[in-house]
Amino acid sequence: xxxxxxxxxxxxxxxxxxxxxxxxxxxxxxxxxxxxxxxxxxxxxxxxxxxxxxxxxxxxxxxxxxxxxxxxxxxxxxxxxxxxxxxxxxxxxxxxxxxxxxxxxxxxxxxx
Amino acid sequence: xxxxxxxxxxxxxxxxxxxxxxxxxxxxxxxxxxxxxxxxxxxxxxxxxxxxxxxxxxxxxxxxxxxxxxxxxxxxxxxxxxxxxxxxxxxxxxxxxxxxxxxxxxxxxxxx
Numbered sequence: 557x558x559x560x561x562x563x564x565x566x567x568x569x570x571x572x573x574x575x576x577x578x579x580x581x582x583x584x585x586x587x588x589x590x591x592x593x594x595x596x597x598x599x600x601x602x603x604x605x606x607x608x609x610x611x612x613x614x615x616x617x618x619x620x621x622x623x624x625x626x627x628x629x630x631x632x633x634x635x636x637x638x639x640x641x642x643x644x645x646x647x648x649x650x651x652x653x654x655x656x657x658x659x660x661x662x663x664x665x666x667x668x
Numbered sequence: 669x670x671x672x673x674x675x676x677x678x679x680x681x682x683x684x685x686x687x688x689x690x691x692x693x694x695x696x697x698x699x700x701x702x703x704x705x706x707x708x709x710x711x712x713x714x715x716x717x718x719x720x721x722x723x724x725x726x727x728x729x730x731x732x733x734x735x736x737x738x739x740x741x742x743x744x745x746x747x748x749x750x751x752x753x754x755x756x757x758x759x760x761x762x763x764x765x766x767x768x769x770x771x772x773x774x775x776x777x778x779x780x
Contacts, residue, residue, distance in 0.1 A: 560710065589768050598672075598758050598771030599711075606766075644710060646769075654699065654718060654765040655726060658710035 558583065558652070562645055562659030570667050575632040577662045579645035587648040588628035589656065590619050592641045599644055603630070625650075635666050670694050672772035674759050680778045681749040689744040689775050691759030699762045700742040701726075701769060702734065704755040711758060717742055718765065749779045 562579045569575060579588070587606055591599035603612050605621035605628060612619055616633045628645055645659040675690045693700065698719045703711035703726075713726030717736040731753060733745040742761075746753060756776050760769035 562710075587766055591771075596773070598760075598773045599769075600771070601768045604768045646711075648766060654716060654724075655713055656701075656769060658703075658712075660708065660710045 558647075558649055558657040560645060560647060560657055560659040562662055564662060565660070566663040566665070568665045568667065569635055571635060571637060573635055575635055575639070575664060576629065577643060578627060578629045579647070579659045580627040581647055581649070581657075582626070584625040584650045585628075585647040586625075586650050587656075588619070588621050589646040590617075590628070590630045591644045591646060593644065593661075594641045602643075632664075635664075637666050637668055640664055640666050672759055672761055672770055674757075674772035674775050676775060677773070678776050680780065681746075683749060683751065683779060685749050686745070686747050687749070687777075689746075689757055689759075689777070691742045691744070691772060692740050693742075693759075693761040693770070694740065695761060695763075695770065696739060697761035697763050697770070698739065699765055699767070700736065701760045701762075702732070702742070702744045703758045703760065704728065705758060705774075706755050714744065714757075746777075751779050753777065754779045 590602045593599045603619040610621040618631045642661045672693045701716040702714040715734040717723045760771045
């Protein structure tokens with residue numbers, strides 16, 4: 557299956573700091589999604605990206621579809637305690653139709 | 669609007685037992701998916717369905733079976749439970765094959 561490398565694996569930051577995380581793949585992707593998962597719950601969609609170079613915001617979150625189509629970035633500005641959770645990227649390769657592959661997640665801890 | 673509903677939330681099985689994880693969605697989505705999530709790992713696709721009567725294998729289908737007799741329901745069957753199937757199972761749905769996935773809250777399964 558496809559390998560998605562997501563980094564960093566974990567982050568410990570002070571409240572108010574900005575956060576950056578990224579995902580890379582070995583092949584070209586058509587779609588990139590970013591999800592947040594809280595303990596005991598399913599992942600919730602944050603941002604969806606469909607075109608190379610696309611930059612999309614959702615409140616304090618901004619994500620970009622890399623120009624090479626092999627990477628994506630998620631930034632969180634001015635972090636707050638409720639940003640705590642695990643963030644996953646997910647991508648759909650150009651040649652596999654209906655399958656989304658997930659990264660291994662970035663665990664974010666925000667220290668008040 | 670309930671979205672994607674999974675039952676049960678928790679289950680403990682003995683080795684060799686069988687069970688069915690239930691998944692229902694009320695969004696009239698054609699596509700449905702089963703993923704498993706192991707600690708520190710991303711989600712791995714087990715099976716998916718593009719509509720009633722149609723199912724296909726994902727990355728890790730061994731030891732599982734699915735059926736899709738209606739648009740709303742997509743049960744996952746474990747016939748002979750093994751410790752390697754201890755995991756959190758997530759069901760998801762989407763309108764099309766490239767649309768973002770909507771997840772349920774998961775079933776935590778332990779096989780001992």
